[in-house]
Amino acid sequence: MSRLDSHDEFFIGYLGVPPQLKRFLLGLIPVLVLGALAFAFILPPLHFDHFNLGKRTKVPEFEGLLVGEPSPHLLVPRTGDVGTVSDFSLYLLSGTGKTSPKPKVLEHVDKWVKLKGTPFHRNHLTVIATKSAEPIDRPTSGPTQPAEGSSLGEFSLKGEIVDGKCYPGVMKPGRTKTHRSCAIRCIAGGVPPVFVVHNSVGDKLYFLLSDLDGKAVNDKVLDRVADPVQITGEVVQYADAFVLKADPATYQLL
Amino acid sequence: MGVAYKAVQWNRQKFVYDIILLTTVVFYLFFFEGISLHFSSDLDIKGIWIRAFGSAAFILLHVILSIGPLSRLSPKFLPLLYNRRHMGVTMFILALLHARDALAWYHDFGNLEPIVSLFVSNTHYADFIRFPFEALGGVALVILFLMAATSHDFWLTNLTAPVWKALHMGVYLAYGLLVGHVVLGALETNTHPLLTLAVGVGFVWIVGIHLITALREAQKDGAPLFGPPAQPKVDADGFVHVGSVQDIPENRAKIAVVAGERVAIFKYEGKISAISNVCQHQNGPLGEGKIVDGCITCPWHGYQYLPESGISPPPFTEKIPTFNVKLQGDQILVSAKPNLPGTPVVPAVIGQV
Numbered sequence: 001m002s003r004l005d006s007h008d009e010f011f012i013g014y015l016g017v018p019p020q021l022k023r024f025l026l027g028l029i030p031v032l033v034l035g036a037l038a039f040a041f042i043l044p045p046l047h048f049d050h051f052n053l054g055k056r057t058k059v060p061e062f063e064g065l066l067v068g069e070p071s072p073h074l075l076v077p078r079t080g081d082v083g084t085v086s087d088f089s090l091y092l093l094s095g096t097g098k099t100s101p102k103p104k105v106l107e108h109v110d111k112w113v114k115l116k117g118t119p120f121h122r123n124h125l126t127v128i129a130t131k132s133a134e135p136i137d138r139p140t141s142g143p144t145q146p147a148e149g150s151s152l153g154e155f156s157l158k159g160e161i162v163d164g165k166c167y168p169g170v171m172k173p174g175r176t177k178t179h180r181s182c183a184i185r186c187i188a189g190g191v192p193p194v195f196v197v198h199n200s201v202g203d204k205l206y207f208l209l210s211d212l213d214g215k216a217v218n219d220k221v222l223d224r225v226a227d228p229v230q231i232t233g234e235v236v237q238y239a240d241a242f243v244l245k246a247d248p249a250t251y252q253l254l
Numbered sequence: 255m256g257v258a259y260k261a262v263q264w265n266r267q268k269f270v271y272d273i274i275l276l277t278t279v280v281f282y283l284f285f286f287e288g289i290s291l292h293f294s295s296d297l298d299i300k301g302i303w304i305r306a307f308g309s310a311a312f313i314l315l316h317v318i319l320s321i322g323p324l325s326r327l328s329p330k331f332l333p334l335l336y337n338r339r340h341m342g343v344t345m346f347i348l349a350l351l352h353a354r355d356a357l358a359w360y361h362d363f364g365n366l367e368p369i370v371s372l373f374v375s376n377t378h379y380a381d382f383i384r385f386p387f388e389a390l391g392g393v394a395l396v397i398l399f400l401m402a403a404t405s406h407d408f409w410l411t412n413l414t415a416p417v418w419k420a421l422h423m424g425v426y427l428a429y430g431l432l433v434g435h436v437v438l439g440a441l442e443t444n445t446h447p448l449l450t451l452a453v454g455v456g457f458v459w460i461v462g463i464h465l466i467t468a469l470r471e472a473q474k475d476g477a478p479l480f481g482p483p484a485q486p487k488v489d490a491d492g493f494v495h496v497g498s499v500q501d502i503p504e505n506r507a508k509i510a511v512v513a514g515e516r517v518a519i520f521k522y523e524g525k526i527s528a529i530s531n532v533c534q535h536q537n538g539p540l541g542e543g544k545i546v547d548g549c550i551t552c553p554w555h556g557y558q559y560l561p562e563s564g565i566s567p568p569p570f571t572e573k574i575p576t577f578n579v580k581l582q583g584d585q586i587l588v589s590a591k592p593n594l595p596g597t598p599v600v601p602a603v604i605g606q607v
Contacts, residue, residue, distance in 0.1 A: 172296065
């Protein structure tokens with residue numbers, strides 16, 4: 001049996017620490033404490049997705065056209081010279097929790113509304129956690145009628161289905177497996193699912209998902225949320241957003 | 255020592271131990287938040303706390319699991335073992351805070367109760383890669399709760415030390431579940447090599463140090479690595495030869511396996527006595543203890559027994575089995591049959607044949 005030293009020191013908790021053992025502990029404990037504390041410095045920078053995180057901005061009211069499909073969204077007219085880009089900005093809509101906007105909001109679908117809520121955005125993807133909406137008159141100036149969607153053809157895209165609320169900024173980074181259950185709850189509750197794709201140069205592209213008829217797919221994609229998947233379907237440009245139309249049954253797990 | 259179940263028998267060592275422990279935890283959480291916000295002030299604070307609590311609990315669990323084998327390898331580490339239960343309870347509280355925040359953050363505000371959502375949102379229980387890692391953490395938390403809730407000596411005595419010890423061995427199951435929880439959760443998402451390396455090194459360290467300790471213990475017992483343990487030779491009177499008087503330092507013991515049980519054979523004041531190696535308190539190794547003030551003193555928490563009877567000195571009442579001892583010259587012989595706990599035995603006197 002190993003012994004402390006020739007004096008045969010013996011530690012008894014209620015009597016105090018013998019001198020040689022105390023010297024050993026005075027060396028060991030600081031090393032142990034500093035070793036543990038070192039992880040507080042090492043671990044945070046290892047966290048993934050520190051950049052392009054979502055942000056909450058304080059813009060309390062929006063005026064635009066409320067659209068119901070494939071997922072609730074608001075089309076807000078752009079003012080001034082917009083050049084070649086769309087006349088409208090498209091903002092996804094959710095409720096204040098892991099929900100779709102309230103029925104009192106959705107009853108104004110296809111109408112112009114003044115909408116109150118908290119916007120979150122990540123890159124050019126914005127969601128508004130909608131609190132309320134009230135109908136307003138169609139504006140008399142500026143763009144008032146969005147163009148029909150234009151098909152860009154069929155594409156096969158690899159990416160991840162995220163929920164359109166946490167990912168833009170409510171939770172950060174709001175994607176991958178640790179976020180899967182939350183994303184499933186969000187999408188099951190009516191938050192729009194969004195397909196995130198990285199192109200060949202690393203840019204992020206966002207696609208709203210719809211079935212072949214342009215309807216919402218929320219309940220049909222829950223099993224594929226937060227997994228690497230490949231979706232093949234028709235990409236339709238609508239305002240400044242892309243909609244990927246495909247049968248959820250054809251989504252392929254990678 | 256069991257005379258009354260006072261809430262906590264505080265002493266200076268425990269105060270110092272707890273102050274170092276809690277200060278370290280507080281500073282860890284404080285630094286973790288500060289460094290996280292330094293790298294990105296836009297990170298959500300809840301997410302930072304979930305990671306801070308979870309990582310603190312996991313690191314602390316590694317420390318807790320290291321103390322046992324280190325103490326077997328060198329008694330220098332015994333002061334860390336002395337108040338390890340407070341470390342365990344602190345670790346459970348950190349794990350609970352991690353679970354509470356994660357449950358609220360990821361599962362609240364939806365169309366299901368959060369606790370239901372935890373188990374039914376991701377149901378790929380048959381798929382390794384897609385496995386719902388949260389469930390592993392949930393089961394581990396239940397084990398840690400049972401351990402924390404029964405950590406007090408009240409439960410130790412009423413469950414009996416062997417049952418209590420078996421229950422607390424559940425920490426190894428919890429550790430395995432938590433390694434799975436981290437690997438299939440955080441590491442699957444965050445594949446930074448340093449993070450993977452840290453978890454891997456931690457796992458190898460814990461498994462390695464336990465294996466080394468187990469091998470050394472088996473070596474000391476003279477047990478083969480494989481196959482049945484060697485049976486000691488029992489003489490016609492039912493005694494087993496366990497070695498020489500010279501093998502044992504004064505006021506210390508030699509541990510020998512007699513009839514499948516470890517026996518502590520102490521030398522003191524020119525006498526030899528043998529008692530069970532298992533302390534009544536937490537089943538600590540009495541043979542690694544010392545005679546202090548005429549009492550065999552357990553190295554773990556200082557529980558004491560009179561060497562001639564295996565009974566704690568009055569007013570305490572713990573009792574452990576004793577063994578009859580005799581000497582042939584300087585050779586020690588111990589009875590292969592233990593006496594009932596607390597049975598007085600006349601010590602063998604050295605030099606008296």
